[in-house]
Amino acid sequence: xxxxxxxxxxxxxxxxxxxxxxxxxxxxxxxxxxxxxxxxxxxxxxxxxxxxxxxxxxxxxxxxxxxxxxxxxxxxxxxxxxxxxxxxxxxxxxxxxxxxxxxxxxxxxxxxxxxxxxxxxxxxxxxxxxxxxxxxxxxxxxxxxxxxxxxxxxxxxxxxxxxxxxxxxxxxxxxxxxxxxxxxxxxxxxxxxxxxxxxxxxxxxxxxxxxxxxxxxxxxxxxxxxxxxxxxxxxxxxxxxxxxxxxxxxxxxxxxxxxxxxxxxxxxxxxxxxxxxxxxxxxxxxxxxxxxxxxxxxxxxxxxxxxxxxxxxxxxxxxxxxxxxxxxxxxxxxxxxxxxxxxxxxxxxxxxxxxxxxxxxxxxxxxxxxxxxxxxxxxxxxxxxxxxxxxxxxxxxxxxxxxxxxxxxxxxxxxxxxxxxxxxxxxxxxxxxxxxxxxxxxxxxxxxxxxxxxxxxxxxxxxxxxxxxxxxxxxxxxxxxxxxxxxxxxxxxxxxxxxxxxxxxxxxxxxxxxxxxxxxxxxxxxxxxxxxxxxxxxxxxxxxxxxxxxxxxxxxxxxxxxxxxxxxxxxxxxxxxxxxxxxxxxxxxxxxxxxxxxxxxxxxxxxxxxxxxxxxxxxxxxxxxxxxxxxxxxxxxxxxxxxxxxxxxxxxxxxxxxxxxxxxxxxxxxxxxxxxxxxxxxxxxxxxxxxxxxxxx
Numbered sequence: 001x002x003x004x005x006x007x008x009x010x011x012x013x014x015x016x017x018x019x020x021x022x023x024x025x026x027x028x029x030x031x032x033x034x035x036x037x038x039x040x041x042x043x044x045x046x047x048x049x050x051x052x053x054x055x056x057x058x059x060x061x062x063x064x065x066x067x068x069x070x071x072x073x074x075x076x077x078x079x080x081x082x083x084x085x086x087x088x089x090x091x092x093x094x095x096x097x098x099x100x101x102x103x104x105x106x107x108x109x110x111x112x113x114x115x116x117x118x119x120x121x122x123x124x125x126x127x128x129x130x131x132x133x134x135x136x137x138x139x140x141x142x143x144x145x146x147x148x149x150x151x152x153x154x155x156x157x158x159x160x161x162x163x164x165x166x167x168x169x170x171x172x173x174x175x176x177x178x179x180x181x182x183x184x185x186x187x188x189x190x191x192x193x194x195x196x197x198x199x200x201x202x203x204x205x206x207x208x209x210x211x212x213x214x215x216x217x218x219x220x221x222x223x224x225x226x227x228x229x230x231x232x233x234x235x236x237x238x239x240x241x242x243x244x245x246x247x248x249x250x251x252x253x254x255x256x257x258x259x260x261x262x263x264x265x266x267x268x269x270x271x272x273x274x275x276x277x278x279x280x281x282x283x284x285x286x287x288x289x290x291x292x293x294x295x296x297x298x299x300x301x302x303x304x305x306x307x308x309x310x311x312x313x314x315x316x317x318x319x320x321x322x323x324x325x326x327x328x329x330x331x332x333x334x335x336x337x338x339x340x341x342x343x344x345x346x347x348x349x350x351x352x353x354x355x356x357x358x359x360x361x362x363x364x365x366x367x368x369x370x371x372x373x374x375x376x377x378x379x380x381x382x383x384x385x386x387x388x389x390x391x392x393x394x395x396x397x398x399x400x401x402x403x404x405x406x407x408x409x410x411x412x413x414x415x416x417x418x419x420x421x422x423x424x425x426x427x428x429x430x431x432x433x434x435x436x437x438x439x440x441x442x443x444x445x446x447x448x449x450x451x452x453x454x455x456x457x458x459x460x461x462x463x464x465x466x467x468x469x470x471x472x473x474x475x476x477x478x479x480x481x482x483x484x485x486x487x488x489x490x491x492x493x494x495x496x497x498x499x500x501x502x503x504x505x506x507x508x509x510x511x512x513x514x515x516x517x518x519x520x521x522x523x524x525x526x527x528x529x530x531x532x533x534x535x536x537x538x539x540x541x542x543x544x545x546x547x548x549x550x551x552x553x554x555x556x557x558x559x560x561x562x563x564x565x566x567x568x569x570x571x572x573x574x575x576x577x578x579x580x581x582x583x584x585x586x587x588x589x590x591x592x593x594x595x596x597x598x599x600x601x602x603x604x605x606x607x608x609x610x611x612x613x614x615x616x617x618x619x620x621x622x623x624x625x626x627x628x629x630x631x632x633x634x635x636x637x638x639x640x641x642x643x644x645x646x647x648x649x650x651x652x653x654x655x656x657x658x659x660x661x662x663x664x665x666x667x668x669x670x671x672x673x674x675x676x677x678x679x680x681x682x683x684x685x686x687x688x689x690x691x692x693x694x695x696x697x
Contacts, residue, residue: 002344002358006344007355007358010344010351011345013276013279013280013342013344014345014351016279017274017276017279017325017329018348020325020326020329021322021325022279022317022321025068025070025316026070026279026281026316027070027071027072027280028070028072028073028280028281028282029061029064029070029074029282029283030075030281030283030284031058031061031073031074031076032076032077032078032285032286033052033053033075033077033078033080033083033086033286034052034077034078034079034080034082034286035048035050035052035077035078035285035286036048036049036079036082037078037082038079038107038108039105039142039146041141042140042216043176043206043219045206047077047078051287052286052287053284053286053307055085055088055089057307057308058089059089059092061312062089062092062096063096064311065312070282071098072098073100074101074281075089075090077104078286079104079105079108080102080103080104081104081108081109086102087113087116087117087120090102090117090125091119091120094120094124094125094432094433095430098124099123099124099125101125101127101128102125102126102127102128103127103129103174104127104128104129104130104153105129105146105150106131106149106150106151106152106153106154107146107149107150107153108153109152109153109156109157110156111156111160113156114153114156114157114159114160115160118164118166120433121434121633122161122169122170123633124433124633125169126170126172127172128172128173128201129150129154129171129172129173129174129197130142130150130173130174130175131147131150131174131192131197132176132181133176133181133184133185133188134147134181134188135147135148137178137180137181137184138150140180141176141219151195154171154195155196157171158196164400164402165399165402167388167631168198168644168645168646170198171196171197172197172198172200172251173192173200174200174203175189175192175201175203176203176204176205176219177204177232178205178219178220178221182225182232185232185236186232186236186239189248192248198248199248199249199250199251200248200250200251201252202236202250202251202257204263205219205220206297220264221264223265225264226261226264226265229260229261230261233257233261236250236252237254237257240252240253240257241254253338255338256336259336260336263334268334268335270332270333270334270335273346274329274342275293275328275335275340276345277293278328279325280340281340282312282316287306288306288307289303289305290303290304290307290315291304292304292321292324292328293331294327295327295330295331295333296333297333304318304324305318305320305321374452375451375452375453377453377454377455377456377626378456380456380626381456381459381626381627381628382444382455382458382459382489382630383460383461383462383629383640384458384459384460384630385436385461385462385463385466385632386436386441386460386466386468386475386632387434387436387466387468387469387632388403388434388462388631388632389403389464389465389468390403390404390463390465390497390523391404391415391468391497391499392497394522394523396522397522398643399463399464403434407429407430407468410428411428412428417499417500417502420500421504424470429470434632435469435632436469436631436632436634438471440634440653441475441479442478443657444657445478445479445482445488447652447657447658448487448657448658449482449488453488453658454486454487454488454490455488455490456490457491457492458479458483458488458491459492459493459494460493460494461493461495461518462629462631462640463631463643465496466495466496467494467496467500467501468500472505473502473504473508476492476494476505477508479492480508480513481513484511484512490514491513491514492514493515493516493518494516494517494518495518495520495545496518496519496520496524496528497519497523497524498526498527498528498532499525499527501532503531503535506528506531506532506534506535508535509532509537512537512538512539514539514540515540516540516542517532517540517541517543518544518545518580519543519545520545520546521545521557521560521561522545522547526560526561529542529544541576542577543577543578543579544560544561544564544579545579545580546580546582547582547584548568548581548582548583548584548603549584550598552598552602553605554602554605554606557579557581557602557606561579564577564579565578565579566578566581566603566606566607566608567579567580567608568602568603568606568608568609568610568611569583569599569603569610569611569612569613569693570611570693570694581599581603581608582599582693582694583595583596583599583693583694584598584599585641585688585692586688587688588688589615592615592691593615596612596613612693613694614691615688615691619677619690619691620673620677621673621677621678621684622690622695623638623642623673623689623695624639624670625670625673627639627640627695630652630657631648633653634653635648635650635651636650636651636652636657636660636661638666638684639689639695641687641689641692641695642683646682647679647683649665649666669681677690
């Protein structure tokens with residue numbers, strides 16, 4: 001069921017189409033940043049030399065789109081990398097808050113350009129790379145050697161992201177289904193998955209009948225192909241329906257795939273659902289002309305103004321566009337693509353029904369809050385990563401120092417506790433990447449509330465420092481209020497170096513909600529402990545933590561923390577404050593053996609017994625059962641050892657955390673852990689983390 005905000009927007013769009021007006025902004029503003037291309041594909045009729053908008057003009061369109069509240073800015077081409085400023089434009093669009101997808105042939109992505117792309121947040125900039133089958137089929141369409149050059153572009157993007165320490169960037173293949181790849185199409189999809197693509201958008205040749213370019217005639221499906229094409233599309237539909245929320249995925253809805261044979265048999269009428277061209281998108285051509293479908297799939301014939309003469313909103317409200325919308329409502333042209341469907345606004349009856357259901361759900365939620373029943377999971381630790389940026393250069397920190405350098409580049413003074421809030425609030429820092437939106441935090445918490453679910457520990461930790469978040473005070477206040485009310489979690493756990501802890505944030509440690517502050521002595525100077533000590537309430541525990549490593553002695557630790565009891569190994573849930581001595585974790589058993597020896601040595605010097613995580617015991621991974629971890633960009637992964645997000649199982653920005661964590665794939669992982677020790681996933685088979693004492697929080 002849609003949210004209240006979605007219901008309001010969908011209803012406005014419904015009224016817009018009924019009345020033939022633009023009562024709501026479009027869902028996206030699309031711009032052909034160029035119509036030039038370095039290739040001459042046999043089926044292409046849309047690339048040619050044409051005047052282009054300048055960098056400043058495109059940035060102006062991006063600004064207008066953001067200020068108007070349009071959720072999507074969509075750069076198109078031509079080949080976007082023909083522009084020397086494309087990286088600058090993409091970075092600018094992301095800074096203005098957009099999630100951007102770029103379609104490219106990949107052949108112009110040099111190592112330098114890939115490095116520039118890697119500086120743009122991986123969760124906000126995605127790529128569709130055109131790959132028209134296997135090497136033979138692709139090169140026959142795009143030119144000899146272009147398949148290898150396209151894959152080189154893919155590998156350069158992946159390598160640059162890895163060097164920057166980014167999480168996995170979504171890269172799809174755009175693949176045309178045509179007569180030359182019909183018999184190998186399913187194998188081609190499997191090969192793409194092995195190459196490292198995250199999925200495929202299956203495309204069709206755009207022009208039908210006599211409009212097929214002569215050079216592309218051999219690609220078109222003819223009568224002898226129809227039986228095989230129908231059988232293939234049936235299998236693709238089944239594959240699309242069976243795929244899970246993660247892994248390589250067909251992006252097309254099954255309903256669209258099922259129409260493909262009729263499209264090529266010229267037996268397809270107009271789309272059964274209403275077309276929303278003219279309401280869903282404002283489309284700007286490379287020369288600034290506003291264009292849209294003319295009812296016969298010719299966009300250049302649908303020109304209705306120019307951004308050099310009018311603003312986007314003026315174009316959207318113009319009588320000329322209103323006349324184009326009337327043409328769309330009368331359209332009878334066959335069309336197989338669903339890009340201009342907007343099924344959420346098709347039915348007034350469905351909108352009214354959802355409004356009733358929303359009201360009923362809100363009332364039921366209020367009643368549930370009075371119900372004593374709940375799903376309490378005291379052993380579950382839900383990690384929410386507010387930031388993957390950390391202000392340290394410790395070699396054991398999983399966040400690259402380059403992220404902190406990028407965040408603080410160009411500041412008028414060096415960041416420290418006394419000036420951090422001022423630098424943050426005066427907008428000297430760019431929080432465009434690496435920081436979870438408060439709305440995502442709320443989404444997860446409200447989902448837990450609706451499910452009447454309470455975990456043992458809600459942990460603000462993982463790769464970066466949560467205290468860097470620009471809204472850390474309201475987020476902490478919000479979470480502590482929920483915990484104090486007996487909702488969501490038994491306790492809050494905050495882990496940070498603490499060097500940028502402010503008085504305002506420290507004052508929240510006086511809350512009666514149970515909380516533990518883990519101050520990382522490896523990444524910080526420990527001075528935050530004194531600040532927290534002045535503010536803390538009786539429900540707050542202070543836990544300085546250090547990683548056992550060569551060169552660290554008991555005397556060094558006692559100079560910093562003279563009087564606390566020591567716990568060496570797993571986190572101690574019961575009791576008061578303590579010095580937590582942690583083991584260093586590595587990916588190799590020899591390094592882990594040395595780490596165990598360091599922990600045992602240091603614990604012995606401090607007069608305590610260490611639990612070191614011996615690798616002789618059977619492996620029993622607890623990740624899928626009790627350690628869900630949500631990255632700053634909303635990706636849900638199986639455990640905190642998965643710092644590269646290779647085992648993600650969905651995204652909370654697009655679905656419910658509780659549903660994702662109980663989906664069949666995760667339940668299968670839990671069963672596998674119970675029977676074989678670890679999930680049947682490539683990254684899990686040799687993972688030593690189940691032996692580590694550090695994740696038993």
